[in-house]
Amino acid sequence: MVENNRWGNILAHTLLILGVALVVFPIYVAIIASTHTGGTFMRGTIPLLPGTEAINNYRTALLQGRSSAGTPPISLMLWNSFVMAMAITIGKLAISLLSAFAIVYFRFPFRIFFFWVIFVTLMLPVEVRIVPTFQVVADLGMLNSFAGLSIPLIASATATFLFRQFFMTVPEEMLEAARVDGAGPFKFFKDILMPLSITNIAALFVIMFIYGWNQYLWPLLITTDPKYYTIVMGIQRMLTGGDSEPLWHLVMATVVMAALPPILVILFMQRLFVKGLTETEK
Amino acid sequence: MQTKRMTFSHNWLPYLLLAPQIIITVIFFIWPASQALYQSVLRQDAFGFRTEFVWFQNFQRLFEDDLYLNSMQVTLVFSVGTTLLSMSVALLFAVMVNKMIRSRDTYTTFLVWPYAVAPAIAGVLWWFIFNPSIGILPYMLDMVGINWNHRRNSDQAMLLVIIAAAWKQISYNFLFFLAGLQSVPNSLIEAAAIDGAKRFKRFWTIVFPLLSPITFFLLVVNIVYAMFDTFGVIHATTEGGPSQATNILVYKVYRDGFVGMNLGSSAAQSVILMSIVIVLTVIQFRYIERRVNY
Amino acid sequence: MAAIKIEGLGKVYPGDIRAVQDINLDIADGEFIVLVGPSGCGKSTLLRMVAGLETITEGELSIGNKVVNQLEPAERDIAMVFQNYALYPHMTVYKNLAYGLKNRGFSQQDIDERVQNTAKMLEINPFLDRKPRALSGGQRQRVAMGRALVREPAAFLLDEPLSNLDAKLRVQMRVEIKQLQRRLKTTSLYVTHDQLEAMTLGDRLVVLNQGRIEQVGSPMDVYHRPETLFVAEFIGSPSMNIVRASTFANKDNQEAVKQLPEGTDVIGVRPDTVVFEKPAEPHLSFDCEVKLFEPAGAESHLYLHLLPDRQAFTMRVEENTAVAEGGKIMVYAPLSVLHPFNEASGRRTD
Numbered sequence: 001m002v003e004n005n006r007w008g009n010i011l012a013h014t015l016l017i018l019g020v021a022l023v024v025f026p027i028y029v030a031i032i033a034s035t036h037t038g039g040t041f042m043r044g045t046i047p048l049l050p051g052t053e054a055i056n057n058y059r060t061a062l063l064q065g066r067s068s069a070g071t072p073p074i075s076l077m078l079w080n081s082f083v084m085a086m087a088i089t090i091g092k093l094a095i096s097l098l099s100a101f102a103i104v105y106f107r108f109p110f111r112i113f114f115f116w117v118i119f120v121t122l123m124l125p126v127e128v129r130i131v132p133t134f135q136v137v138a139d140l141g142m143l144n145s146f147a148g149l150s151i152p153l154i155a156s157a158t159a160t161f162l163f164r165q166f167f168m169t170v171p172e173e174m175l176e177a178a179r180v181d182g183a184g185p186f187k188f189f190k191d192i193l194m195p196l197s198i199t200n201i202a203a204l205f206v207i208m209f210i211y212g213w214n215q216y217l218w219p220l221l222i223t224t225d226p227k228y229y230t231i232v233m234g235i236q237r238m239l240t241g242g243d244s245e246p247l248w249h250l251v252m253a254t255v256v257m258a259a260l261p262p263i264l265v266i267l268f269m270q271r272l273f274v275k276g277l278t279e280t281e282k
Numbered sequence: 283m284q285t286k287r288m289t290f291s292h293n294w295l296p297y298l299l300l301a302p303q304i305i306i307t308v309i310f311f312i313w314p315a316s317q318a319l320y321q322s323v324l325r326q327d328a329f330g331f332r333t334e335f336v337w338f339q340n341f342q343r344l345f346e347d348d349l350y351l352n353s354m355q356v357t358l359v360f361s362v363g364t365t366l367l368s369m370s371v372a373l374l375f376a377v378m379v380n381k382m383i384r385s386r387d388t389y390t391t392f393l394v395w396p397y398a399v400a401p402a403i404a405g406v407l408w409w410f411i412f413n414p415s416i417g418i419l420p421y422m423l424d425m426v427g428i429n430w431n432h433r434r435n436s437d438q439a440m441l442l443v444i445i446a447a448a449w450k451q452i453s454y455n456f457l458f459f460l461a462g463l464q465s466v467p468n469s470l471i472e473a474a475a476i477d478g479a480k481r482f483k484r485f486w487t488i489v490f491p492l493l494s495p496i497t498f499f500l501l502v503v504n505i506v507y508a509m510f511d512t513f514g515v516i517h518a519t520t521e522g523g524p525s526q527a528t529n530i531l532v533y534k535v536y537r538d539g540f541v542g543m544n545l546g547s548s549a550a551q552s553v554i555l556m557s558i559v560i561v562l563t564v565i566q567f568r569y570i571e572r573r574v575n576y
Numbered sequence: 577m578a579a580i581k582i583e584g585l586g587k588v589y590p591g592d593i594r595a596v597q598d599i600n601l602d603i604a605d606g607e608f609i610v611l612v613g614p615s616g617c618g619k620s621t622l623l624r625m626v627a628g629l630e631t632i633t634e635g636e637l638s639i640g641n642k643v644v645n646q647l648e649p650a651e652r653d654i655a656m657v658f659q660n661y662a663l664y665p666h667m668t669v670y671k672n673l674a675y676g677l678k679n680r681g682f683s684q685q686d687i688d689e690r691v692q693n694t695a696k697m698l699e700i701n702p703f704l705d706r707k708p709r710a711l712s713g714g715q716r717q718r719v720a721m722g723r724a725l726v727r728e729p730a731a732f733l734l735d736e737p738l739s740n741l742d743a744k745l746r747v748q749m750r751v752e753i754k755q756l757q758r759r760l761k762t763t764s765l766y767v768t769h770d771q772l773e774a775m776t777l778g779d780r781l782v783v784l785n786q787g788r789i790e791q792v793g794s795p796m797d798v799y800h801r802p803e804t805l806f807v808a809e810f811i812g813s814p815s816m817n818i819v820r821a822s823t824f825a826n827k828d829n830q831e832a833v834k835q836l837p838e839g840t841d842v843i844g845v846r847p848d849t850v851v852f853e854k855p856a857e858p859h860l861s862f863d864c865e866v867k868l869f870e871p872a873g874a875e876s877h878l879y880l881h882l883l884p885d886r887q888a889f890t891m892r893v894e895e896n897t898a899v900a901e902g903g904k905i906m907v908y909a910p911l912s913v914l915h916p917f918n919e920a921s922g923r924r925t926d
Contacts, residue, residue: 008481012378013385019375019390022313023452027399029418032409046410095302102299114300115478121311122563127364127532128555131548132314132321133538140309152310153441155303172287173662176629177723181676182650185290191675195666214400216514217536232400235451236518239406248410255403262398274457277397288629 027259034058034253043246053249061253073239074254077231082261084149084230088212091154097197100163101189105175117262122157127217134221144225153218159204166200167193203276206269211260215229231258315556321549332540340550349526350534350551357530361508368448369500372455379456380463391459397453401446402514404572408446409519432520436527441518443528446519454507455500462496463489502566510559531555541573578640578653578730579605580763586634587621587787595621596787599635606761608754610778612768614810618787619767620735626765627733628652636855640730650679655724659736661716663708669695670704673726680727697756714745717823721753725760732757732764738773750776775799783807801915805922808844808915814843814877814890816844816915817864820839823882828861837916837925844915846878848892851906858911864889866899880907 029046061074071077102108103115108226126133133152142148170193176189194201219233229237235254239246266273325336344350379389396404412432414420420430430437466489474484501529511531516522522529522537529537539548587596603609611619624630626637628649637645653884655676663672670691675689681864697717705839708716717737724732737753738746745841754777757764764876774781775795783798783806790853790883791803808816819840825833835858836843843860854861864880878899880889891907899905916925 009381010491012381016375016378016382019371019378020389023393023396023449026404026411026449029411030407041416046413046416046418048418094607095306098299099303105286105289106292106296106299108292108296111296114304117304117307117312120315121307123313124290124315124556125560127513128535128559129311129314129318129552130536131545131552132317133310134540135317136310136314151306155306155311160303168286171660171662173660174664175286175288176627176649177656177658177662177664178675179288179629179649180627180654181723182679183675185295187679188290190793192664198666212396214398214402216400216402217517220517221540232402232514235406236402239518242522248416251406252410253405259399259403262400263395266395266398267391270394273394276459277454278430278461 027256030199030252030255030259033248034256036249038247038249046248057249057253058257061250061257071234072226072229072232074231074257076227077229077234078257078261080146080149080228081230081232081258083146084215085209085212085217087146087150088153088215089152089208091202092156092159092208095154096156096159097194097201098161100160100167101193103160104164104167105185105188106200109154118155118157118160120157121155122161126153130217130221137222142222144223144228146228148222149215149219149228149230150212151214153212156208159208162200162204163197166197199275202269203272205272205276206265207276209265213262235259283362302357318549318552318556319422320546321545322544323389323551324549325404325546326468336546340546341554344547344550344554348531352526353529353531353534355525356528357509359440360512360528360530361505362513363440363444364447364451364508365446365501365504368451369455369497369504371448373459375452375456376463377489379513380460390457393456396450399450400514401450402518404450405443405446405515405517405519408449409441412442417522432524434524436524439524443469443512447508449502451507455504458496462493466492488515499566502562506559506562510555577601578763580731580765581638581641582626583637584635585622585625585632585637587625588633590844592788594627597634599789601782601789601792603615603763603765606763608757608764608766608777608779609782610766610768610774610780611784612771612774612778612810613784613790615729615769617784619784620767621787622784623733623735623765623767626731627654629656640786653730654733655727655729655731655737656733657720657724657737661708661740663719663721663723665708668705669700669711669722670708672708673722674720676723676727684889690726690728694722695824697725698722702704702875712834713741714749717741717745717749719862721756723762725756728761728762732762732766734766736768737766738770739770746773748926753777762877772813777810781811785810801924802844803924805844805917807921808917812846814847814892816846817842817850817889819845819882819887819889820919822890823885823887824860827862828863832858832860834909835911836914839918840916840925842917844917844918845909846913847890849913850891850906850909852907853904854908855910859908860911860914861906862889863906864904866901866903868901869893869897870909871895880905 029048032048032050033041033046034057035054036047037053040047040051063073063075099118103111137143137152139147142151174192174196175188178192185189215230215234216232216236219228219230220236223229223233231254235251235258238254239250323335323337324338324541325334325340350367367415375389375393379386379393382389399407411417414431414433417430424429430438432442470488470492471484474488479487504515509530511530513536516528516530516533517536520528522533531551532555535551538544540550542548580601582599582601582603585596585599586594588594599622599851601609609623613619623631625632628644628647632645636643639652639654664675667675673691674687677690682690691704692701695704698721699714700718700722703711703715703719708719711719717740720737724734734753738749741749750773766777778795780792781795781798782792785806790808791798798807798811802811802816804858805818809818813907819842821833823842862880865883865886866878867881868879870877870879874898876893876895878891878893878897880891881887882889917923918925
């Protein structure tokens, strides 16, 4: 280790703390803003110290939302977001595991063709083909439903690739030993392959959950019925709907609650998150 | 493409296993994408009564349309700005955090969480901070004589969305740079020190070149992010304005398709975007192949 | 327990690559057969074909009088020990042993009884609750053995099971495997490239080269009477000296050469049958230069160059042999211990 000098160290720490403060600043402001009354924002600048209305604001947001603008209570939107995120995550993991299993552990006609069909999805994010995708979902009558919110987003080439990659590193002898031990495809998948992939599954779970929770454009298009609003898109409805100036204290309380679940997931599963992030890009 | 040395043999099981993914891919990816291709060569009249085959006229019109050309330019400025800002800040953080031994994990924890914030929320947060009437930053800028109003000033609006988009992406870049720095062998730095290279020189001549594969990779990822994943940032804040100043391509596809109901043009725009994504993906795969080979 | 019959077995890969061909072998019930040969000779492929891990493209394989060509590995009533053990890393030792029994529908009580007995026999019962990664290399090897034993199969197939162990442990496990097999009397097929392992373990050796059988026989038969030049060189350590007629058919040896069998143009001489004193019986004599004396405890070796064409030649000698490196000496090999071969056919001539 080439030695660090003391002043350099202090300088680095100072810069880092300033930097971290800058990174944290927006969410700090949001938390502070969510503890004041609506009136505070009529009078000049955003406050930088906490107010006293936290409990009231959160209660109002959670239970009533902003009914004048047609947004449902936050509690409902949180629930919708959770259902959508979980459906997307579990769906992605399930179909990716199955297709990677088929591609790696079977030899069959058109295998490479199917691989390419999946591969194509990697190249086409939903945003770039949004209009025709919306039409398909509308034609299928899937607007305003959880199925419409989640199913079109669960085909994931990334997860399939990751699992394929991982399965390729599982020693050949695992399958051979299992075959000698009398395991067929289902038993092998359930008893050997799944338990071996558990860390990868968990790491992808973290990434996919965040991906699902943070969906914005898709729910914006698919849901016109407030019953299915998700929280991330609901914030936009709160900003634009109704009066000219948003009710910042309620908006910020909503922002905090919308951002909190994925942030908590990252903080509590940091190791898995980093693993998931770096492995998906391999 | 490889499989295992030994595989299961089964007539229909592999197809059954693939079926869910293939069905979803065909219905929600392949079919819409081909619809986009198909619609991009058609034109509908204003009431949707008549549809006409117009060859490449939709594309031709786009490239003659000042609004579209403007949108391309805006996208370029926005993605380059976001990428550079986010990557340079992240590299700076990574270099400093990498030097810390005991506090490394603590700093990392503080720097990774913005990844979890949705682009739309990131936009709203910065929109709030920069709010011309109540925001903190305009208040401070006013003290140094700068009048901030992103609702009127195009450059300020662009700066706002760049900051919001870059802020969220810092975590991602930071983690990859940090991983890259940690894989630089210490012996190399020590050797350079013995060879008389000063701290700053050591970084630019030894460490940075070793980071170049990661830097290139992040460059592509960030451009893809800025071009396609930032819809929420724009939509929740500037909505493309003021006067088209932040109307990036993905946002325009959405506007023209859903608000303007100009399906032919929107489809043509989709096709152009798809070709951009495909080019970027191919570049990225080339890079990955190279990394695997060497 | 069962006999294994292999008739005309062969493996052809796409592109007409023949990994194994024309294998005929009758393995008696309870016999310990070692397949030995250099890497790439097809020994592992042959074993994997018996296991059912490779499809059989030619010939017929029967285990216990039943043709099993088309059967799944699990249906062949065999158990296998893999080179890298292939233990299931997420299962405890107990579950590793029990997995195959569970899949075969044994009752919980039967499984427990068998696992406990096997674990006791292999002295791995203290580790039953541990996962493989918490075990040492030797312990893992025992678990891998245990997974095969617990099934009480008709045959054991072992693919270089000791090659991942260090030298000392390898000798110890070799002895244990031998004792175990004697006790259980289960038909066993053991693959190794190590000729010492092959010699010490097998009831019979099958020496393979380029996908074909070179020789089948008891270790001592193979050692004392190698049928081909390949076997002669492969079995025995240090390996047999091979000398061409161009080197030994000089005027000193005129008489002796006449007594060699018809067609002999190469002879093999084991390093331990070469002597310094001229024997009374008919012999070949070699004119050589001493290159290096290598004392190594139990046995010492003398490295020589045969004159005039400086071919390398090894001789086993006493520890206190007094020879000067660089000096010239004569050494002798009685005709009775020579192995005469024909180079073109590669076969023995007597």
